[in-house]
Amino acid sequence: MDKHSWAWIHRFASPPYLYRVAGLLTPWFAWSSLLLMAIGLYGGLWTSPPDYQQGDGFRIIYIHVPSAYLSMMCYGLVAAASAIGLIWRLKLAHAVATAAAPIGASFTFLALVTGSLWGKPMWGTYWVWDARLTSELILLFLYFGFIALGRAYEDFRSGDRAAAVLALVGVVNLPIIHYSVVWWSSLHQGSTRFFGTDAEIATSMLIPLLLMLVGFTCLFAACLLKRIQVEILERERNAAWIAEVLT
Amino acid sequence: MSRALSAIVGRDLRLAYRHRGELATPVIFFVMVASLFPLGLSPRPELLSSIAAGVVWVAALLAGLIGQQTLFKSDFEDGSLEQLLLGPLPLEAVVLMRVTTHWLTTGLPIVILSPLMGLLMAYPSEAMGTLILSLTLGTAVLSLLGAVGAALTVGLRQGGMLMPVLTLPLAVPVLIFGAQAAAQAAHGEDPAGALYLLAAMLVLGITLAPFAIAAALRVSLES
Numbered sequence: 001m002d003k004h005s006w007a008w009i010h011r012f013a014s015p016p017y018l019y020r021v022a023g024l025l026t027p028w029f030a031w032s033s034l035l036l037m038a039i040g041l042y043g044g045l046w047t048s049p050p051d052y053q054q055g056d057g058f059r060i061i062y063i064h065v066p067s068a069y070l071s072m073m074c075y076g077l078v079a080a081a082s083a084i085g086l087i088w089r090l091k092l093a094h095a096v097a098t099a100a101a102p103i104g105a106s107f108t109f110l111a112l113v114t115g116s117l118w119g120k121p122m123w124g125t126y127w128v129w130d131a132r133l134t135s136e137l138i139l140l141f142l143y144f145g146f147i148a149l150g151r152a153y154e155d156f157r158s159g160d161r162a163a164a165v166l167a168l169v170g171v172v173n174l175p176i177i178h179y180s181v182v183w184w185s186s187l188h189q190g191s192t193r194f195f196g197t198d199a200e201i202a203t204s205m206l207i208p209l210l211l212m213l214v215g216f217t218c219l220f221a222a223c224l225l226k227r228i229q230v231e232i233l234e235r236e237r238n239a240a241w242i243a244e245v246l247t
Numbered sequence: 248m249s250r251a252l253s254a255i256v257g258r259d260l261r262l263a264y265r266h267r268g269e270l271a272t273p274v275i276f277f278v279m280v281a282s283l284f285p286l287g288l289s290p291r292p293e294l295l296s297s298i299a300a301g302v303v304w305v306a307a308l309l310a311g312l313i314g315q316q317t318l319f320k321s322d323f324e325d326g327s328l329e330q331l332l333l334g335p336l337p338l339e340a341v342v343l344m345r346v347t348t349h350w351l352t353t354g355l356p357i358v359i360l361s362p363l364m365g366l367l368m369a370y371p372s373e374a375m376g377t378l379i380l381s382l383t384l385g386t387a388v389l390s391l392l393g394a395v396g397a398a399l400t401v402g403l404r405q406g407g408m409l410m411p412v413l414t415l416p417l418a419v420p421v422l423i424f425g426a427q428a429a430a431q432a433a434h435g436e437d438p439a440g441a442l443y444l445l446a447a448m449l450v451l452g453i454t455l456a457p458f459a460i461a462a463a464l465r466v467s468l469e470s
Contacts, residue, residue: 142416145416148413153403158466161466166395169417170417173420181419181423184423184427
């Protein structure tokens with residue numbers, strides 16, 4: 001093994017490098033997200049047929065499913081970045097976690113809102129204490145705790161590390177919370193099999209959904225990169241390279 | 248090492264005994280919160296007995312967390328926490344002892360008083376053993392979780408309100424299974440499953456929480 005084959009990864013620990021890379025990548029992700037979501041929405045709202053049971057009401061999945069997936073994926077990202085920051089003392093990893101948390105909280109909120117809008121015609125009520133809804137709500141609380149703790153410290157370095165400890169405690173707890181509320185009560189429909197010969201979703205519905213999933217992920221990446229740039233600017237505001245970049 | 252640790256336990260217990268008035272606060276809070284429910288809902292015995300398990304559990308959860316806020320505060324302010332950190336003992340062992348003594352002085356009184364609250368809430372007396380057992384296991388887990396929150400916020404001015412915000416979401420599984428065990432026993436069902444899960448959470452907490460608490464304290468002391 002060439003010991004230098006991983007050397008490129010260290011460059012991401014340099015704020016000016018990460019700032020530049022994030023700036024270069026943001027438009028690519030933003031435009032592909034716009035394109036994919038436009039096609040996906042067209043496919044989802046016009047070309048795919050109404051559901052045999054739920055009618056047109058099912059179409060909210062094109063927003064709901066990507067938001068719910070991102071809400072959980074983002075917590076994983078926050079926890080992974082926090083762990084990297086704590087273990088290797090990488091300050092920029094904490095910046096990534098701080099930048100990602102509010103986006104994750106927004107997607108969690110969006111998943112809750114779209115879910116409850118869907119619940120009104122389907123279940124007859126905006127809110128039920130169902131397992132998935134409840135664990136999504138608790139996930140939102142965990143995001144709030146992470147964001148609040150990070151901001152409560154006057155010195156952002158301490159805030160970073162305190163919030164990182166909390167994120168790791170939360171990620172150990174998350175499966176326990178999830179299964180405890182699943183055993184407690186469940187009304188949400190089970191997971192749907194997407195692929196294979198026994199797929200439970202029509203191809204005309206699946207393709208727009210996959211487009212929306214990828215489009216939302218690109219949107220998430222674009223927001224995250226932009227927020228990382230802002231976070232770096234804020235943290236490095238006294239560094240000399242900032243003046244060069246901004247002029 | 249065991250001698251040093253037992254000296255710490257002895258010091259904490261003696262300190263707690265000399266401030267007996269402070270010890271009563273979480274217990275009084277527990278009784279008050281639980282007695283708010285009949286006032287707010289309705290004093291009908293059939294209603295009370297159907298919500299008794301949940302009410303006693305929620306009250307114990309809140310009282311436990313309120314009691315946790317001061318866990319490291321005075322040691323942080325007078326600098327003894329710093330000395331413990333610099334000392335030769337592993338901080339993980341020290342905090343585990345600290346949480347144990349704190350549970351003995353705040354969790355245990357709540358557990359002892361819970362049959363009385365069950366009585367006031369028309370909880371069936373033949374199920375009282377399960378209520379006590381579920382609270383014993385559950386308050387111990389809550390002490391460990393609360394200690395993480397207390398350690399993270401000990402250096403903050405506005406830590407008082409923040410600490411429950413951090414800890415309450417993590418305490419949800421404990422509440423679910425604790426209240427479930429107590430409710431199942433009240434309905435004459437077998438509560439073993441929920442109690443085993445609580446015990447499993449306690450084992451997991453004892454193994455993992457000291458590391459999180461110690462890491463959190465190191466962050467708080469460096470800032």
